[in-house]
Amino acid sequence: MSPSLTCTSLSFAWPDGTAVFDGLDAAFGPGRTGLVGVNGSGKSTLLKLIAGELAPADGAVRVAGEIGYLPQNVTLDTALRVDEALGVAARRAALHAIEAGNAAEEHFETLGDDWDVEERALAALGELGLGHLGLDRSVGEVSGGESVLLRLAALLLVRPDVLLLDEPTNNLDLYARRRLYSAVAAWPGVLVVVSHDRELLDLVDQIADLRAGEITWYGGNYSAYEEAVAVEQEAAGRMVRVAEADFRKQKRELADAQVKLARRKRYGQKMWDSKREPKIVMGARKRAAQESAGKHRIMHEEKLAEARERLDEAVEAVRDDDEIRVDLPYTAVPPGRGVLTLRDLELAYGARVQGTLELHGPERVALVGRNGAGKSTLLRTIAGELTPVAGEAAAHVPLRFLPQRLDVLDGELTVAENVARFAPGAANNRIRARLARFLFRGARADQRAATLSGGERFRAALAALMLAEPAPQLLLLDEPTNNLDMASVRQLTTALESYEGALVVAGHDLPFLSSLGITRWLLMEGRELRETTPEALGKPV
Structure with missing residues (x-):
């Protein structure tokens, strides 16, 4: 029997009574499916229902074959060894015991026919660029991006018939993403992936568009879906x-x-x-x-x-995926004006910028590099959150920094109150009029920040910074597309089209970065910052 996945009359509601699905029917056959939809449409919830992490109120999920699930937020016990995280520790121990001359029957029962367990485990790590880890390292020594790949390597070893991936490229650098793309492209069974990563979605065979509790199917990849x-x-x-x-x-x-x-x-x-x-x-x-x-x-x-x-x-x-339309004339910077100077800069944790690097006028800079290379540290140093070990980071215009954690918002305050914190001189009517252009109209501006969805929270944080007084003429964004659906990514792009100041964006999503009209590409590699090109970054790793 070929692997398949069927949802029949699936119903689910949250404890407060909010309905997510009411009689949803869907069937996923062999091949790669991209599951898309706006934030809050229920994509992650559907994957959890299929994986058995949530129980439906009614209906059923039927899976022909074994299922594997990679959740959006991967957490691994830091005390584990890599072989334990891969699920091969017991077989590996049995193999070593047999090789050492211990012929106890339980070792043969544990090992079964898996005599090449170590070779397969190392091959799975190597396939995802984790060959340097080895099997005896502690999980506590790996980065967040490596944790995602390690969990994926465990799934590759099991080879489930049905594989569910929820935002798998979050926290992955360019190089790790290339490894993931290769694994997805070669997947032989049923694969359902939720992602905002356009490059990944262009590898799928069909798109399932989840909207208002129902799925509409489109043949082809994401580009074909957009055209349709x-x-x-x-x-x-x-x-x-x-x-x-x-x-x-x-x-x-x-x-x-x-x-x-x-x-x-x-x-x-x-x-x-x-x-x-x-x-x-x-x-x-x-x-x-x-x-x-x-x-x-x-x-x-x-x-x-x-x-x-x-x-x-x-x-x-007609779809109600509104676009942000806002005028930000006070953010404009004349082309020749100096915006930022980095001089002989040595950062915390070892990264550095040799010599002098200057940013002028409304330049748009993409800051790329492997996870842990020092991109976030550089942005935090420019923003004044971290003190450099040596050298100078001097901004010559008003700047604002939006970190990955979006902790610029006070969860207990409303959206309007949060914006007012950054523009204390602005009248309430003016704040609300400008918030409406960021799609916070009427009562939505009175929602507490803590109750917002991921996409709404990002939009509120962006509004607070872009509407700040004085207007920011240098904007620093750290991995802005993480956890955003495609509609929110489009909203971010249109908002940044209105921004007339200098922009520095740290990220790994090359299609998104290219859509911003980037004029300069900087690569943090080997703990040093240097100029590069998108063509050089786009080469397979």
């Missing part, structure tokens, strides 16, 4: 315009009919009052006129209701 959705939305927009025109027409016809009926009623009353015809004749005419008027009015009201229904259906087909 663009065609759909163009047609949906035309249908809205046609439905709006029809709705206006039906309203006019109903109004005209009501005017005509009112005239007839006045004329009939005038004839009744003047008693120009016998009473019985006028009574019959009055009843006939009333019946005709009633039918006429009902017909037009039904036509109007049908037109309204068609308009509602047409509007519903």
Whole structure:
């Protein structure tokens, strides 16, 4: 039997009663599926239901074959050895015992036919660029990105029939991402991946778009999906315009009919009052006129209701993935003006910038490199959060820094109150008007930051920094696309299009960085910063 995954009449709600799925049906066959949708649509929840980490209120999940699951936030016991994290420690110990001359039956039972367990484990590590770890190292010695790859290596060893990946490229550097892409491209069974990584989603065979508790299927990769959705939305927009025109027409016809009926009623009353015809004749005419008027009015009201229904259906087909549109003229920096100077800079944890590096005007800089190379340390030093060991990091314009943790927000304050902290001189009406352009309209601006979804929290933090006073003319972003869905990534891109100052973005998502109009690429490698090109970064590792 070929591996497959089926969800039948799946229902699930959170303890507070918020429904996520109500009778969801979906089937995943062999091949790679990209599961996409806006933040909060239930992508991670669906993977947890399939993996058995959550129990549905109703319905069933049926899996033909063994299932493997890589969650979004990988946590490994730091006391474990690498072979224990890979799940091969017992077989490895049995193999060593047999090789040492211990022929106890339990060792042979434990090992089974897996005589090449060590070679397979080392090969799995090597396939993901973790060959340097070895099997006896402690998990506490590996980085966050290496933890993700280590968990994936354990799954590669098991070779489950169905593999679920939830945002697997979060916290992975460029080089680790290339390893993951290769593993995904070669996966032989059923694979379902939730990701905002466009490069990864362009490796899949089909897209499952989760929206309003239902899945719509699109053949091909993410680029093909975008093209298909663009065609759909163009047609949906035309249908809205046609439905709006029809709705206006039906309203006019109903109004005209009501005017005509009112005239007839006045004329009939005038004839009744003047008693120009016998009473019985006028009574019959009055009843006939009333019946005709009633039918006429009902017909037009039904036509109007049908037109309204068609308009509602047409509007519903148009996606509400709003874009951020905001003017930020005070962030502008003249092309020749010095923005940042780094001189003989030695950072905490060993990274450094030799000589002098200067940033001028509205340059847009991508800061790339392996995990642990020192990118975040450099940004925190520029922002003044860390003191350099030696040298100088001098900003010549107002700057703001958005760290990975988004801890610039106070969770107990509302979105509007958080923005007000950064712009204390701004009137409340002005703050709300500008927040509306960041898609926090009306009551949404009064939500506490702690209750926001990941994408909303990022948008609120970005709004707080970009609307700050004085306006930031140097903006530092550290891994801004982590945990954002594709709609939120688009919103971030459009917001940064309005930003007219200098920009430094640390990241590993090359398609996203390229979309920002990057003018300069800096690579932190071997603890040193140097100029590079996107072509050099795009080469397979």
